[in-house]
Amino acid sequence: MRGLRFLGTGRGRVGFAILAFVVAVALFGPFFAPHDPADILGAPGSGPSSSFPLGTDYLGHDVLSRVLWGGRSVLWLSLAATALSFVLGMAVGGVAGYSRSFVDPILMRLVDVVLSFPPLLLFILVVTSVGTSSLILILSIAVILSPGIARIVYSATREVSVRGYTEAAVTRGEGASAILLREIFPNILGPLIANLGLTVTFSVLLVASVTFLGLGVQPPNANWALMISENRDILSINVWSTLAPAAMIALLTVGVNTVGDAVSHALGLPQRRAITTVGGIEELITPAELV
Amino acid sequence: MTGPPPLLAVRDLTVELLDGQPVVSDVSLTLDAGQTLGLVGESGSGKTTLALALLGYARPGMRIASGEVEIAGQHIALGDERAARAMRGRLVSLVPQDPSTNLNPALRIGAAINDIVREHRPSDAGDAIVYDVLGRVRLPAERRFARRFPHQLSGGQKQRVLIASALVCEPPLIVLDEPTTGLDVVTQARILEEVERLHRDREVAMIYVSHDIAVISQVADQVAVLYGGLVVEHGATDDVLSRPRHPYTRGLVSSVPDHTQPRRMQGIPGVAVGLDELRRGCPFMPRCEQRVDRCASEMPRLSLLDGRHVRCFEARLTPPPERGELRVPNVTSEHDILLAVEHLTAVHRDGRHTTVAACDVTFSVPRGACVALVGESGSGKTTIARAIAGLHPPRSGRILLDGAELVPRAQKRSRELRRRCQIIFQDPYESLNPRRRIRDEVARPARLLRGLSKTEARTEVAQLLEQVRLPAHLADAFPAELSGGERQRVAIARALAAQPDLLVCDEITSALDVSVQAAVVEVLADLRSRLSLSMLFITHNLGVVAAIADYVLILDHGVICERGPVEQVFNHPQSERAIELLAAAPTLRVAA
Numbered sequence: 018m019r020g021l022r023f024l025g026t027g028r029g030r031v032g033f034a035i036l037a038f039v040v041a042v043a044l045f046g047p048f049f050a051p052h053d054p055a056d057i058l059g060a061p062g063s064g065p066s067s068s069f070p071l072g073t074d075y076l077g078h079d080v081l082s083r084v085l086w087g088g089r090s091v092l093w094l095s096l097a098a099t100a101l102s103f104v105l106g107m108a109v110g111g112v113a114g115y116s117r118s119f120v121d122p123i124l125m126r127l128v129d130v131v132l133s134f135p136p137l138l139l140f141i142l143v144v145t146s147v148g149t150s151s152l153i154l155i156l157s158i159a160v161i162l163s164p165g166i167a168r169i170v171y172s173a174t175r176e177v178s179v180r181g182y183t184e185a186a187v188t189r190g191e192g193a194s195a196i197l198l199r200e201i202f203p204n205i206l207g208p209l210i211a212n213l214g215l216t217v218t219f220s221v222l223l224v225a226s227v228t229f230l231g232l233g234v235q236p237p238n239a240n241w242a243l244m245i246s247e248n249r250d251i252l253s254i255n256v257w258s259t260l261a262p263a264a265m266i267a268l269l270t271v272g273v274n275t276v277g278d279a280v281s282h283a284l285g286l287p288q289r290r291a292i293t294t295v296g297g298i299e300e301l302i303t304p305a306e307l308v
Numbered sequence: 309m310t311g312p313p314p315l316l317a318v319r320d321l322t323v324e325l326l327d328g329q330p331v332v333s334d335v336s337l338t339l340d341a342g343q344t345l346g347l348v349g350e351s352g353s354g355k356t357t358l359a360l361a362l363l364g365y366a367r368p369g370m371r372i373a374s375g376e377v378e379i380a381g382q383h384i385a386l387g388d389e390r391a392a393r394a395m396r397g398r399l400v401s402l403v404p405q406d407p408s409t410n411l412n413p414a415l416r417i418g419a420a421i422n423d424i425v426r427e428h429r430p431s432d433a434g435d436a437i438v439y440d441v442l443g444r445v446r447l448p449a450e451r452r453f454a455r456r457f458p459h460q461l462s463g464g465q466k467q468r469v470l471i472a473s474a475l476v477c478e479p480p481l482i483v484l485d486e487p488t489t490g491l492d493v494v495t496q497a498r499i500l501e502e503v504e505r506l507h508r509d510r511e512v513a514m515i516y517v518s519h520d521i522a523v524i525s526q527v528a529d530q531v532a533v534l535y536g537g538l539v540v541e542h543g544a545t546d547d548v549l550s551r552p553r554h555p556y557t558r559g560l561v562s563s564v565p566d567h568t569q570p571r572r573m574q575g576i577p578g579v580a581v582g583l584d585e586l587r588r589g590c591p592f593m594p595r596c597e598q599r600v601d602r603c604a605s606e607m608p609r610l611s612l613l614d615g616r617h618v619r620c621f622e623a624r625l626t627p628p629p630e631r632g633e634l635r636v637p638n639v640t641s642e643h644d645i646l647l648a649v650e651h652l653t654a655v656h657r658d659g660r661h662t663t664v665a666a667c668d669v670t671f672s673v674p675r676g677a678c679v680a681l682v683g684e685s686g687s688g689k690t691t692i693a694r695a696i697a698g699l700h701p702p703r704s705g706r707i708l709l710d711g712a713e714l715v716p717r718a719q720k721r722s723r724e725l726r727r728r729c730q731i732i733f734q735d736p737y738e739s740l741n742p743r744r745r746i747r748d749e750v751a752r753p754a755r756l757l758r759g760l761s762k763t764e765a766r767t768e769v770a771q772l773l774e775q776v777r778l779p780a781h782l783a784d785a786f787p788a789e790l791s792g793g794e795r796q797r798v799a800i801a802r803a804l805a806a807q808p809d810l811l812v813c814d815e816i817t818s819a820l821d822v823s824v825q826a827a828v829v830e831v832l833a834d835l836r837s838r839l840s841l842s843m844l845f846i847t848h849n850l851g852v853v854a855a856i857a858d859y860v861l862i863l864d865h866g867v868i869c870e871r872g873p874v875e876q877v878f879n880h881p882q883s884e885r886a887i888e889l890l891a892a893a894p895t896l897r898v899a900a
Contacts, residue, residue, distance in 0.1 A: 181734075181738045182738070182739055182740055182741040185733070185799075187699060187718055187719065188697050188698055188731055189726055189753050189806070190719055190721070190723065190726045190756070191756070203741070203743035
């Protein structure tokens with residue numbers, strides 16, 4: 018796998034180590050949690066002690082246990098939202114880019130409309146009208162993120178749809194869905210993969226902000242973003258109750274982004290041209306000419 | 309020998325990639341004042357790298373490792389960019405390849421030329437020298453012209469401006485790197501006339517780099533043939549091209565199509581050597597028909613034979629180039645029509661702007677015939693091909709295949725009609741899906757259009773690859789592992805997998821080197837006679853037309869201006885456009 022070559026670079030390894038740590042905490046943390054995250058065990062807001070290594074939160078829950086439990090929902094909500102946004106974005110961008118009929122302007126103007134809304138406003142609009150649940154959260158984030166994907170897919174599709182292999186498929190009478198799935202999508206993966214890291218990051222941040230605002234996961238569930246929100250009043254009493262979950266979210270986004278960068282670098286998105294001067298005349302040279 | 313020292317002396321010049329891989333090795337050349345040397349080679353032979361090294365320049369990623377370049381008694385500083393710059397323009401200058409990207413679009417051409425003068429001969433800068441040099445390349449020597457921007461000039465005029473920029477400081481030597489590639493034939497002929505005039509008047513010495521041996525034969529006194537970064541043959545143009553002694557030169561000469569002497573083109577088997585495959589012995593060994601054991605282990609030296617230098621152990625044995633006989637056409641009757649195009653009009657719409665690409669075009673392809681559609685870029689020939697293939701719905705007109713109407717869109721045609729008409733595209737690098745193995749690419753039409761099962765398709769693929777003369781193991785390869793010529797053969801195999809009656813070939817050899825082009829045309833000619841295929845062959849190369857087609861249509865701005873059997877049109881053209889095209893097409897001029 019060419020994509021795995023990112024592990025050969027320093028940036029790739031650091032990013033991978035950070036990401037692996039956060040994911041491991043989220044997935045396996047609950048098995049190591051010393052207490053039940055929902056049990057009220059001690060005085061609210063007490064500092065670190067031998068029985069509560071990170072102290073207790075505003076209700077007296079064990080902060081460490083809640084940190085160990087609180088990653089799962091952040092991770093799966095943001096991954097599910099990312100996956101759905103790719104499905105939506107690829108469907109809309111692919112169909113619009115390939116159709117070359119009235120479908121194209123209709124879909125793409127729709128995409129522009131969604132893009133023009135501030136993301137949180139759109140979200141608050143949805144939640145106030147239909148209430149909140151994990152499904153609503155995922156759907157709304159996917160709708161917010163998919164226009165970006167659709168735009169990328171749209172322009173890449175238009176480029177690939179005039180290539181010989183796509184036109185050959187048209188002349189032999191393949192259906193539109195076969196052409197999209199077999200000829201076009203496999204050949205536009207480069208820019209999509211390059212965008213995956215960024216989309217996951219945005220998705221994590223959206224899940225976190227929405228939850229912080231109280232519109233996402235509800236107490237008494239343990240969730241990193243929710244913990245920051247719940248404990249912001251006791252920040253001066255036990256700083257760990259907000260600092261630990263905040264650090265986990267920060268590490269998650271940094272890790273995803275670093276890995277994403279390293280992967281797209283390893284996949285070798287082409288370096289553009291160098292400009293040099295020969296004999297007083299400007300000459301443009303692409304590296305491809307050197308081989 | 310007595311006489312003045314040569315103007316240009318190159319000794320043991322080697323250019324390497326930064327990792328030490330040689331790109332050009334041990335080149336030694338000399339050139340007298342006013343003489344022209346042609347550097348011929350196919351893509352990847354190192355000809356541009358060598359040409360740039362003569363200016364003391366190596367492209368990013370390369371460096372000039374050793375050797376000397378001396379022009380008019382002065383050493384060109386190799387590796388010292390600052391010192392080399394001072395020499396360029398004054399001692400030697402470059403005419404680069406692509407006129408459209410090599411002029412600064414923000415500078416008026418007079419200012420651009422003056423910039424060069426200011427750099428090298430500041431006291432002469434001014435309008436007078438600009439008008440003078442524009443006149444020398446036969447551009448209007450006037451203020452209005454000098455104040456134009458590059459976008460206000462045609463491609464040919466831009467190339468003349470570049471030649472003027474190279475001449476303006478009166479260097480004794482100019483290097484022309486493929487100066488006519490990308491221009492249409494008529495413009496190319498005019499630029500070549502200009503170069504020939506400079507050559508005749510002995511104004512400057514020239515190094516003319518080209519992949520086109522016919523062009524070289526028109527302008528050069530001596531020719532050096534490059535292969536794998538080595539000079540394989542070097543001598544007087546007439547000697548080398550009329551009686552090549554290196555098997556590669558011989559192959560090149562036999563590959564060149566020539567419309568004045570129609571003959572079968574003979575390609576060179578195999579693929580041009582890549583840089584990373586260069587081995588100890590002779591780089592041409594794998595493609596050579598007269599190799600001996602020591603070719604594999606030992607590099608032949610350039611040695612004198614027959615008045616030229618040649619790098620081959622067995623050069624004495626090289627036979628003279630053959631004149632292959634043309635195949636006998638297999639047209640049964642001119643009136644047995646397979647494809648009929650009636651009053652076809654097609655347009656391109658770009659916003660509110662419409663361009664007519666084909667205007668009331670009517671022609672037919674008789675069963676078993678090969679009809680060539682010839683024209684310059686923008687003449688509408690590709691649009692006609694796409695309309696026939698069902699990719700570009702025409703504005704009006706009818707297309708009939710064997711009497712059945714081909715509706716505008718391919719998706720709406722019956723499976724049988726889709727099967728019977730297949731198209732092959734111009735760009736081999738975009739015509740195969742990079743994510744699909746060759747086996748699946750070729751099998752797809754056979755399964756979809758002929759309803760073959762998976763196992764049937766598998767045996768079919770093996771046969772098809774053999775028909776286009778590709779080794780069977782390539783079936784498991786991905787397109788990226790193939791060269792341009794191999795990819796184009798796969799595209800042919802994919803078209804044949806449908807067992808078509810009509811093959812539409814849209815400029816399928818224009819992106820290929822001549823030796824590869826010859827091999828592809830040879831494969832097509834062979835298939836045509838064996839499978840009784842009919843073909844619509846679209847090209848701008850009249851030599852290829854002569855080698856493969858029975859009938860020719862000459863297209864000019866969307867209108868057919870001349871039609872008829874190839875021999876008749878080529879020998880007695882009637883329309884002005886046909887006469888102009890035929891006169892402009894380069895031919896191999898060799899003293900017999």
